Structures are given as structure tokens and as C-alpha cells.
Amino acid sequence: MITQKQIKIFDEKISNAESVVIFAHKNPDGDALCSVAALGRLIELNYGKEVICMYDGNVPDNLDGIPMRRDMRYFEHVDENIPVDVAIVMDYGIERNIGGPQKFLKKAKFIIEIDHHMNDDKVGQLCIDDTAAAATGEIVYELMRKAKWQSDEMVLTLLMFAIVTDTGLFKYVTNGKVLRIAADLVDSGVNVQCIINELANKPRKTVVTEASAAANAEFFYHNKLAMAVIDNKQYKNLDGRGETVLNLLGQIHGLDYIVLLKEQKPNQIGVSLRGRFKAVDKFAVALGGGGHQFAAGAVVNDTLDNVKKRILDLFKGGIK
Numbered sequence: 001m002i003t004q005k006q007i008k009i010f011d012e013k014i015s016n017a018e019s020v021v022i023f024a025h026k027n028p029d030g031d032a033l034c035s036v037a038a039l040g041r042l043i044e045l046n047y048g049k050e051v052i053c054m055y056d057g058n059v060p061d062n063l064d065g066i067p068m069r070r071d072m073r074y075f076e077h078v079d080e081n082i083p084v085d086v087a088i089v090m091d092y093g094i095e096r097n098i099g100g101p102q103k104f105l106k107k108a109k110f111i112i113e114i115d116h117h118m119n120d121d122k123v124g125q126l127c128i129d130d131t132a133a134a135a136t137g138e139i140v141y142e143l144m145r146k147a148k149w150q151s152d153e154m155v156l157t158l159l160m161f162a163i164v165t166d167t168g169l170f171k172y173v174t175n176g177k178v179l180r181i182a183a184d185l186v187d188s189g190v191n192v193q194c195i196i197n198e199l200a201n202k203p204r205k206t207v208v209t210e211a212s213a214a215a216n217a218e219f220f221y222h223n224k225l226a227m228a229v230i231d232n233k234q235y236k237n238l239d240g241r242g243e244t245v246l247n248l249l250g251q252i253h254g255l256d257y258i259v260l261l262k263e264q265k266p267n268q269i270g271v272s273l274r275g276r277f278k279a280v281d282k283f284a285v286a287l288g289g290g291g292h293q294f295a296a297g298a299v300v301n302d303t304l305d306n307v308k309k310r311i312l313d314l315f316k317g318g319i320k
């Protein structure tokens, strides 16, 4: 629930700011990137201010066509000496997920956070957080409506991109609110089919790499757990999180858990966890990461073999 008091503080801080920067977590997904772009556009439309929207890491190719993509700047291309009156950090989870733009956070006179991840160690002085929200884009939508901001086609499209990606095409919806928001966006002219087609738009090498990782998956614990691996050599072909691997394996009858290990560098393993009907967030937390009930992840600094063993041990206790 966003309060009038929060809106008032947001309004005062942005109205009085000469420079505003916005960013989300490193290696942004659709929710992170589109929430940043949507809020940037909303501030431009409603406060007449240009804001600097930035990111760290890689943007998946299938997000290249989002509105305002060209206005998103790689953080190292932003002069680090600029003054920062307000920094807005979105969809970040925990502070170390922010990456390079952290230096702008450190020098900000005021920090606003807008997030839907669990986090006991918040960075914001104004926290517009809602762990019940299916996407950070959902919180931006609520803020926009409650503050009675004007929007445009770009904003509405960006919010739908955010919602569609973070709900896995509406699969991870746990309450009706996000669907009512999506319904309003559709009634306002947003084309869901265009958005979903745009997201299914990857380089061939990516799809081939994902398909082969799924084909070579191993199965454990009476076929309750599938584990797929993308080694460092194949990792450069991957674009985004390897969602196709998880989706393909997630169709297998009788499976409870899907694990994807990505060797980003030797001794740096990205772990994606999905539960078909069983929660995986506690396993992600045990690995030093986090996320949502049925979709979570972590980055573990260890060898591929060690991480594999650790995960099999962790899940052993959870599989009956």
C-alpha cells in the first residue's frame, strides 16, 4: 500500500532535485530495465525533468526493442562527477546486486527505493516497497495512479513488459491485483501479443545453447529434480538467464524442482532455481541469494562441481 505521505515525500524530493539518477540490479531483466525506463519517463512527463537512467552488466537482446532503450546508459558512460540530488534504486533485492551504479548511490543526497524483493537491510530513505507485488512495475503503476500522474503509450507498454517478464507470462501470479493492472493496461491500448512476440526474439546461438543444456540435463532424487549446466564456454552464447532451459524442463511430468547452473566465470556460478509446485526461495537464501517463492537464484563463488554438490545436498533435505 502506497501512502499519501510517501507520495508527498517523493513529490517534494523530485520537485526540488536538479539531478535524478535511476537504476536497478546488475544484469537487468525485463522488470528491472522497464521499471527504470517507465519511472524515468513518468518523471520527465510530470515534473518536466530529464533523469539519467542507467544499468550495469548485460541487457538481454530480447529487451533491445523496449521503448526508451536508447536512453538507458551503461553506468560507465555516465560522468561519475555529476551531482546526485536524488538516486532512485529499483528492483534491487540486496545492495550488492546493484553493481557499478552503487557509486552514485553513495553520493546521493537522498535515496528512494522501489522494490518487491524481501530485504531487511534497505538502502532507501524513502522505501516504496511491496513484497506482495508480482513485479516492481506493479508498484510503479500504483504510484502513477495514486499520484495521479499523466502517462503515455511508452510508459504503459513498459509497465506491461515489466509485469509480463516477472510473472513468467502471468504464470507466477499469486493474487488478482496484477491481473487487474494488466487488464487496465490492455484497455488503455497496450498490445500483449506484440510484447510477448518481442520477448521471444533471441539470437539463434542462444536458443541452440539453451536447448542443448535442457537436452543434457541430469535428473536426481527419483526424477524430482532436474539440473542443467551451461559451462563457461557456452555461457557467452547465453542471453539473459536461460529462461528457455527452465521452461522446457519445467514441463516434465512429475518434476518438482529445476536447477540451472551457469558458469559465468571459473569459480563464479549463477544459480537459477524454479519450483513447479514447491517453493525454492529458502534454497536460494541458503546459497546467499534470494528471489520469489517459485523463482529464485543466487551467485556462488565456487567451482561448478562444488556448487553442484552443495545444491544436491541442500535439496536432499527438501525432497521427501
Ligand SMILES: [Mn+2]
Pocket: 031, 032, 091, 116, 134, 135, 136, 166
Ligand atoms: Mn522484479
